[in-house]
Amino acid sequence: MSGVELVVAALAAGASAGLTETVSSAVRDAYGALRESVLRRLPGRGEELLDAEQVEPGVWEARLREELTASGADRDQELLAAAEDLLTLLPSGSKYQVDARGAKGVQTGDHNIQTNNYG
Known part of the structure; x- marks a missing residue:
């Protein structure tokens, strides 16, 4: 991922995370920075x-990517660090983060019903 793509991805992820009520103050602060x-x-x-x-997401990202590229943002270490900081605070694209090594009968999701018969 190029520097500009990193910044655009972080902005998009931060903006969508900001729409939830459960976002931490650390995420809000990192997005603001x-x-x-x-x-x-x-x-x-x-x-x-x-x-x-009002702009469609694909159009918004393309315009922003173009402006950032023209401005040399891919060489701005402060900007790249701010994007990386935000992305490390956000979940990695999944609502659930599960480590199920060695587990039996594991289920993730909302409103699930599970019956286990071990024998």
Whole structure:
């Protein structure tokens, strides 16, 4: 993943995580720090790009990727570090994180019913 892709992925993940009520203050703070880094990197256009709620996600990401690439964001160590910090705080794309090594009869999900017969 390139530096610009890392930043765009972190912004998208942080924005969607921010829509939930259960997001931690650490995630909110990391997302805010990343937004501030992007705004410093893209003066004038950054806020318009980051707050474009009416734009389809694919279009938003393409525009942001283009602006970040043109600005040299892939070489901005502060910006890249802020994106990495945010991504380390977010779950890795799954609602559940399960380590089931050696387990029997494991089930993940919501509202499940399970019957185990060991014999």
